[in-house]
Amino acid sequence: MAYLLSNSIRVLNSAELYKASKPSKFANENRGLKSTTSPRGRGPVHKTQKLNLEVSPHRAVSAVRLMRIEFGGAFADLLNENGKGSGDNEMGYVERTLGFRTRALDDRDLRLVLLFIPFSYFVTDIVGGTIRWRRYLDHLILALCHGENTFRSIEPLLLQILRIGFYEIVQLEMPPYAVVDENVRLAKVALRPGAGNMVNGVLRKLVLLKENNSLPLPTLEGNDRAQARALATLYSHPVENNSLPLPTLEGNDRAQARALATLYSHPVVFNAYVRANSGKGFTRADLVMRLQMLKVPHDISPYLNDFVRIKTGMQIMMQAGLLKEGLCSVQDESAGLIVSVVDPQPGESIIDCCAAPGGKTLFMASRLSGRGVVSAIDINKGRMRILKEAAKLQQVDDVITTIHADLRIYADDNHVKSDKVLLDAPCSGLGVLSKRADLRWNRRWEDMEQLKNLQDELLDAASMLVKLGGVLVYSTCSIDPEENEERVAAFLLRHPEFCIDPVDKYVPTDFVTEHGFYSSNPVKHSIDGAFAARFVRSL
Numbered sequence: 001m002a003y004l005l006s007n008s009i010r011v012l013n014s015a016e017l018y019k020a021s022k023p024s025k026f027a028n029e030n031r032g033l034k035s036t037t038s039p040r041g042r043g044p045v046h047k048t049q050k051l052n053l054e055v056s057p058h059r060a061v062s063a064v065r066l067m068r069i070e071f072g073g074a075f076a077d078l079l080n081e082n083g084k085g086s087g088d089n090e091m092g093y094v095e096r097t098l099g100f101r102t103r104a105l106d107d108r109d110l111r112l113v114l115l116f117i118p119f120s121y122f123v124t125d126i127v128g129g130t131i132r133w134r135r136y137l138d139h140l141i142l143a144l145c146h147g148e149n150t151f152r153s154i155e156p157l158l159l160q161i162l163r164i165g166f167y168e169i170v171q172l173e174m175p176p177y178a179v180v181d182e183n184v185r186l187a188k189v190a191l192r193p194g195a196g197n198m199v200n201g202v203l204r205k206l207v208l209l210k211e212n213n214s215l216p217l218p219t220l221e222g223n224d225r226a227q228a229r230a231l232a233t234l235y236s237h238p239v240e241n242n243s244l245p246l247p248t249l250e251g252n253d254r255a256q257a258r259a260l261a262t263l264y265s266h267p268v269v270f271n272a273y274v275r276a277n278s279g280k281g282f283t284r285a286d287l288v289m290r291l292q293m294l295k296v297p298h299d300i301s302p303y304l305n306d307f308v309r310i311k312t313g314m315q316i317m318m319q320a321g322l323l324k325e326g327l328c329s330v331q332d333e334s335a336g337l338i339v340s341v342v343d344p345q346p347g348e349s350i351i352d353c354c355a356a357p358g359g360k361t362l363f364m365a366s367r368l369s370g371r372g373v374v375s376a377i378d379i380n381k382g383r384m385r386i387l388k389e390a391a392k393l394q395q396v397d398d399v400i401t402t403i404h405a406d407l408r409i410y411a412d413d414n415h416v417k418s419d420k421v422l423l424d425a426p427c428s429g430l431g432v433l434s435k436r437a438d439l440r441w442n443r444r445w446e447d448m449e450q451l452k453n454l455q456d457e458l459l460d461a462a463s464m465l466v467k468l469g470g471v472l473v474y475s476t477c478s479i480d481p482e483e484n485e486e487r488v489a490a491f492l493l494r495h496p497e498f499c500i501d502p503v504d505k506y507v508p509t510d511f512v513t514e515h516g517f518y519s520s521n522p523v524k525h526s527i528d529g530a531f532a533a534r535f536v537r538s539l
């Protein structure tokens, strides 16, 4: 899971940016920015407070975020990790990297994937998409730059601007000449006129090739290795060591093969899944009526009573204020089905052990119909803040208690026993590869051992909070057996006081494994991959 990976957010100053690449023929001109030596002696920092209203703020912010992610180890969804704090600093990062500020972006522009999956062209779309398609985009840029040497000499910021332009034209199919103009302006102002000319030339070439349907794409020819590389480019997937390797063609193992199959089938996000907030008295029938009035095409979820599927028109829904008013929220059905496995009933006491940012807490709370309590525990303060805000917005805060703590310490110190306990454990996120753009490039297989140990420790801690006859649910958003079935088997060996309660009473049979667990798979079910096991305490 994200939090286990490096989370250091540092922006390279301009000197470092230039150092990161060889001198470029595009880098020869003076950027014309005033700079002085940093008090920390780390090279020049820009003194300017220049506000530039001509440059597209979305693209400027996106370019800077891409720099932070690629060179500073920040995440594509970095605001989710840190709550609003990162957003407040956004313009500081922009100014330090580009030398000027842009129009400030509001919350709707900036806030992010987990609670509001954006289906419009916001910063997160551009950043997420550009990262997701990086290998594919770089292949095209290289082809249009005439050779590896030229490509390698492109300075990092210029490369990000090109990637943004390529992504917008090739994947988002935005009006090409507007894209060209905006990215040329950004390159000119942030770098220098020559950089703008270069962006102009390359993007225009791309537009022509796309219009003629003759993009220079790799073909599936040659030996296994060559074909694997071509596939990796077409699906924008890493082949290097330390990343998710390509399966099957080079004989890697089952979990990796499944992960990539997922990716191949769904390189782009499928539907938006929206949950009507029945806790606020807003039923799915109410939601459907509003969607009909807004002319937003939708389908009813076949699996969950409160859920609706939306293919297009998410932006219309957002503009109508349905999300802002807390009437509904974006939530994948795989997460909703985990709540079905918990099966919250009015009057129950439930502990959500790893609760933030709160998707499942909020759904469970809405199921209590105002009677009972969900105690939401999480170690991450920023994410807890998001949970609290959402609980208020959705008017379910009367049945939610938030506890900022390390579950392991909390369980040792507090001898509370609840009817039901959910442990939605930190995991690799292999079930959500199609949404988590950065994961495929950042995941390190060495982290897995550490992650599995944490999952075991958290399961032990969560089990201490379950009363006799009570229920424990262990869930992940991974499709990797090492994090799922193997963790369950190890837990049962350590805890004979628990036995498996098959989930067939709670979710459609299509999701029930032969051992009685819940398992969703993006390829099979067109929702995120997830897993849940339900145990009952018998001793």
Ligand SMILES: C[S@@+](CC[C@H](N)C(=O)[O-])C[C@H]1O[C@@H](n2cnc3c(N)ncnc32)[C@H](O)[C@@H]1O
Pocket (backbone or CB within 6 Å): 001, 003, 335, 353, 354, 355, 356, 357, 358, 359, 360, 361, 377, 378, 379, 380, 383, 405, 406, 407, 408, 424, 425, 426, 427
């Ligand atoms: C998969 S996410 C939970 C998602 C959440 N259940 C939801 O539906 O929105 C895992 C969470 O575990 C939390 N976490 C990790 N280690 C923890 C610990 N030792 N104690 C409590 N929470 C922890 C992380 O902060 C993260 O928010």
